[in-house]
Amino acid sequence: MNYKTPFNKPHLTGSELDYISDAVTSGKISGNGKYTVMCQELMQKKYGFGKCLLTTSCTDALEMAAILIDVKPGDEIIMPSYTFVSTANAFVLRGAKIVFVDSRKDRPGMDEDLIQQLITKKTKAIVPVHYAGVSCDMDKIMEVADAHNVFVIEDAAQAIDSYYTDKYGNKKALGSIGHMATFSFHETKNIISGEGGMLVINDSQFKERAEIIWEKGTNRSSFFRGEVDKYGWVDIGSSFLPSDIIAAFLYAQLESIEKIQNRRIEIWKSYSINLREWASKNRIALPIVPEFATNNAHMFYLVFNNIEERTTVINALKKEGILSVFHYLSLHKSPFYELKHDGRELPMSDHYTNCLLRLPMFYNLSDNEIQLIIKTITKSI
Structure with missing residues (x-):
């Protein structure tokens, strides 16, 4: 059925095709090009994020996060049941056991008061999902995580340009609070690139390795910065980075x-x-x-x-x-x-x-x- 009013309709700002044309004529349309760097720097500056890496999807960003915290078979990951399958799949692929938390009575986000009782010696991470772009109570989540030395990976797929005010009155962008965070630029999101995502690394211990995993397990980025005289296979990884054409489209959206x-x-x-x-x-x-x-x-x-x-x-x-x-x-x-x-x-x-x-x-x-x-x-x- 063709609907007169669809659920979603992608919005164009007017600059997307100009930036895509610029990316194409520059001679570099593969990953980690001019617009990729511009998008990452914009997000870091605007929201106070740590290192940002564009990915082909939020799913890929979650999979990178699972690799970075070294999830192994038997590790337990706490997350809401009311979420998209990618939130869980990223960790299941590494052999993790998913421990589901119920939603709150007043809104669909995870019930933060139920997390403590689910922590065990096998708990590796808590993955709060900021449903509808509305923050979970991150003070409660970070306190539990810190007490048990577990990681927090914010699934901020829906939460671009949304904020949390902590108990000290500090206003923080969602995605800047956990050890890592993931965003989506799928066409159903506020800011889009068709398909696309981003990994945010706020814990400095993961920054160098994240770039290697992002570049198929190589130190290619270090090579192009002149930090090494050649690059090779140094870790596990995959092709997580998007084409610069996608980044060019995304940059037009971020500007608006x-x-x-x-x-x-x-x-x-x-x-x-x-x-x-x-x-x-x-x-x-x-x-x-x-x-x-x-x-x-x-x-x-x-x-x-x-x-x-x-x-x-x-x-x-x-x-x-x-x-x-x-x-x-x-x-x-x-x-x-x-x-x-x-x-x-x-x-x-x-x-x-x-x-x-x-x-x-x-x-x-x-x-x-x-x-x-x-x-x-x-x-x-």
Whole structure:
């Protein structure tokens, strides 16, 4: 079915083709070229990140992180069940056991208060997922991690340009807090390159090796900087770095991040204000942004009381040519991992699986379309 209002529509700033043309005419379109360096430096400067390395996807960035912390068979990785499969796959590929945490009652992010009881001598890392770009309580997570000497890898796939204020009042960009962090520039994200991602390395012990793993296990980058007289195979690795054509597209997006974010926040607020009374009347939950977090307007969602209510709204929107979509299926109940899960019930993760619905959210969504979406939803229940 062709929808008049899709769930997502990629936005072009107008500079993408110019920068791609420049990359092509420069004579270097493979990885780690001019635009790759420009993107990485922009992100480091703007958000106070450690070393940034563009990757072909957030999945690749997560796989690099798993290699860097030396995940081995039997190691345990704590993460939410309500997340995308890549969060878990990166560590399963290294032989890890995934220990799933339930979601919070007030929002889909992991319940930070449940982490402590899941720590064992085999725990290697905690992977908080900043769902919808809204921060987890990073003070609680970092305190547990520090007490048990485990790594924290922020899955910030949805969290570009979002912040956390710690208990001392320090405002920090998501992705700058854990030992490492990963971002996505998939076409469904706020800032896009079609496919693409980034690994952020905040712990200096990983910086040199990260570059080697990124360059297929070679010290090629050191060679081009003149630090060694030849390069060779010095570690494990893979082809994680993207073409400079992708980086050129991404740079055009990053240059316009304030404009993109401002419009997305306008759309988010319009949904929130106009659905608030209806949602309260019908006991339907809207997104919550805690005091310690900011809202980057990655997503606007509704959490219904049951799957039947959600289906009713999906169908009502569909009749108007509007595509709305649910989100993750609990990973602990997935066909691949169900028998490997320890059997604990994770009721809130299952609740969001059955009851959460995402509304269209993209830069070019018009005010008329927003009003039709709101009108259709409020009349359906």
